[in-house]
Amino acid sequence: MNQDEIGLWSQFVEGDNDAFAKIYNGYSDMLFAYGMKIVPDEQIVGECIQDLFVYIYEKRKSIAVPQSISAYMLVSLKRRLWKQQSRQNSFVAIDDAGLNEFDLSLDAAQCREKLDYKEKQIETLNEAIKKLSPQQREVIYLRYYKGMSVEETAEIVGVAKQTVMNVTTTALKRLNKDMVDIKELILLFGLLNM
């Protein structure tokens, strides 16, 4: 946790409501996006975020200062979502490995607009990601898209650091196999269009 985060959290623990609002403003978007990948239901994710913030506010004095606010909040949200899930559909078994699903796909519009990806490229990348296991997708998302450390990723996913590294390696290998070099594809499509 960097100095700013430590400062913010200790202000919050001392009862500074502005710090609490800052934590909400700074982390709720990330929490929502992450939660929607686990349980694609805006209502449930919203409720779980609400409960999580009420909880940390009330227990702020007794919660151990987290190593990383993001990691702590993401893990807590995930647990809440699982609990909610198992309450809602008791027939869905949640295995100990954790995720049943981690809904990760490209934002096609953004990729087209900002990276000039062609439909074919987006499809290829999405297909490659779909072939990963939910846990692999989660690790890839947290480590390479959200820029979390191995430690943070391990905490959120709920596995040992070594496991995170192993999962990362295998995930990258699979992606490598399934993905055609995006840049080459751009070139290829460029040529075909001529």
Place this chain on the structure above:
Amino acid sequence: MTDAKVIDTIHSAFFYDMEFKEKELVWDRIVQKIAERKRKRILLRNISIGSLSVAAMLCLMLTFYSQVNLDTLSGKMAYTLPDGTEVTLSKGASLKYNRISWMFSRQVNLTGDASFHVTKGNPFMVKFPMGSVTVLGTRFFIDQEKDDFMVSCTEGSVKVATAQGDVILNSGEKMEGGGSDMKVSKIKKEYPEYLEYDDVSLSEVLKDLEDVYEIEVPDINAFAGQRFSGFLTTKNRDEALGMLFEVCGMQYRMDGDRLIINK
């Protein structure tokens, strides 16, 4: 393609992160829920102190529900208590009593100013933040400021109890308290706007003016021979004195609170 390239591709790509559209709404709900639970906890704490047994809790709930609150939001409000006692609450004042404990003892809690006309019977007690007044069928008035208060008794007698001690007030007496000092004094009479005289000795007239304007007239009986007829205002000292001595054809001057008359 190398791992580094894959990582680079993922890092530079845009994944679909759902926008948190209800962010503000959820925040409002969080704030609301925290406030709600705070209130509930306070209430729960209050109840749990008394709830050593179910009976105690029932008792407490009964007490809670039998609480009567009378208050005024604007202007004066007159209420009649179960025993017929009349209470007039001044603006902003509030009075509390318990319907159940009322049957055993007449006791009310007052904040703000109020006047009472108590019916005869058991001791009637008014508690206020700085003390209490116990009465036996009487008229009295309680005036509370931030750190001091005034009790005036206009009929019967009342006992005022404060942290500094007890004082008994008889009819026509008032008491001011607050801090460490307590002062008992006569209630200032309400005067009509004009005093009317028809051939009254000047000494009597001057005695009235002594009361009204809190002045001192030395050797007041020396003016018994002089007579006065007319009206004197009770609102303006100089106007009243000017009028009186003009009619009597006399000169006067004020020396502090002393009225010096030139014969």
